[in-house]
Amino acid sequence: MKAVSAGALEIAYYEAGPADGLPTVLLHGFPYDVHAYDEVTKALAESGHRCIVPFLRGFGSTRFLSEDTPRSGEQAALGTDLLALLDALSIETAVLGGYDWGGRAACIVSALWPSRVRGLVSCGVGYNIQNIAQAGNPAPPEEEARYWYQYYFHSQRGRAALEQNRRGVCNFIWKIWSPTWVFDDEIFDRTATSFENPDFVDIVIHSYRHRFGGIPGDPALEAIEAHLARQPDISIPTIVLQGGDDGVDPPSSADDDAKYFTGPYERRIVPGAGHNLPQEAPTEFAKAVLDLSQKFYISRHAHRP
Numbered sequence: 001m002k003a004v005s006a007g008a009l010e011i012a013y014y015e016a017g018p019a020d021g022l023p024t025v026l027l028h029g030f031p032y033d034v035h036a037y038d039e040v041t042k043a044l045a046e047s048g049h050r051c052i053v054p055f056l057r058g059f060g061s062t063r064f065l066s067e068d069t070p071r072s073g074e075q076a077a078l079g080t081d082l083l084a085l086l087d088a089l090s091i092e093t094a095v096l097g098g099y100d101w102g103g104r105a106a107c108i109v110s111a112l113w114p115s116r117v118r119g120l121v122s123c124g125v126g127y128n129i130q131n132i133a134q135a136g137n138p139a140p141p142e143e144e145a146r147y148w149y150q151y152y153f154h155s156q157r158g159r160a161a162l163e164q165n166r167r168g169v170c171n172f173i174w175k176i177w178s179p180t181w182v183f184d185d186e187i188f189d190r191t192a193t194s195f196e197n198p199d200f201v202d203i204v205i206h207s208y209r210h211r212f213g214g215i216p217g218d219p220a221l222e223a224i225e226a227h228l229a230r231q232p233d234i235s236i237p238t239i240v241l242q243g244g245d246d247g248v249d250p251p252s253s254a255d256d257d258a259k260y261f262t263g264p265y266e267r268r269i270v271p272g273a274g275h276n277l278p279q280e281a282p283t284e285f286a287k288a289v290l291d292l293s294q295k296f297y298i299s300r301h302a303h304r305p
Contacts, residue, residue, distance in 0.1 A: 007084030017050045018050060025050060040282045040285075059197055086116055120234065154214070162201045237269065241269075
């Protein structure tokens with residue numbers, strides 16, 4: 001494991017593959033961590049990719065550089081963390097892949113700083129930029145029911161559950177979000193240690209409360225949130241992967257997100273996979289990353305021609 005000072009954080013990350021390979025940053029979600037990409041990085045590293053897999057803010061060994069920085073979990077924070085990581089590692093352009101919170105960070109950088117991105121693999125919600133201005137509009141009841149945990153985290157009872165029994169809460173979420181994925185205690189425990197980060201609870205709670213517009217964000221990020229409120233298009237080559245058995249974001253028959261992607265675009269539904277798609281279906285995820293270069297002519301060299 002390595003670490004680098006990047007923006008407000010010292011970001012801990014794993015790296016695999018040749019140093020001069022195609023930079024490929026892989027981002028986990030909540031409540032997961034870097035181990036979601038263990039098998040993916042093996043496959044991509046063997047194919048010549050330089051894989052960088054960071055712990056998001058509030059997870060694992062990633063830490064804030066200052067006690068005074070707001071422990072924000074808002075989407076703009078995730079996006080700027082990723083941009084800062086690219087800058088800190090002197091990566092001019094990279095392929096980005098992610099799901100859940102990590103997919104959101106990848107979508108934000110792809111939308112707002114497209115010159116830094118060669119291609120995108122986005123899992124679950126393909127266009128993963130939150131429309132906070134519309135957060136007060138109710139969804140269909142079956143969708144609202146799937147978001148029980150978000151409303152739970154709005155309460156002090158939900159916060160107390162994360163503080164006192166975060167492993168239990170997260171283990172239950174794993175099971176219902178990936179109902180056909182069989183994982184054992186060893187697999188879960190390897191990731192659950194990341195939830196012991198001292199900022200985990202504050203960031204998770206802030207993330208789920210901020211996205212509904214109920215609490216303020218980090219003042220330093222207001223301008224970026226204003227850009228995101230416009231729901232900017234994503235113009236770079238993109239492959240969206242959706243787990244056929246995803247218990248929280250099940251794929252619909254219509255691709256409602258396609259309108260946000262103005263460049264080369266493809267959606268793939270992966271049968272038998274749930275929400276934690278890179279860990280459940282690593283072959284399909286790695287193939288999507290490799291297909292970006294083969295189908296959309298993304299150079300495998302470290303710099304654009």
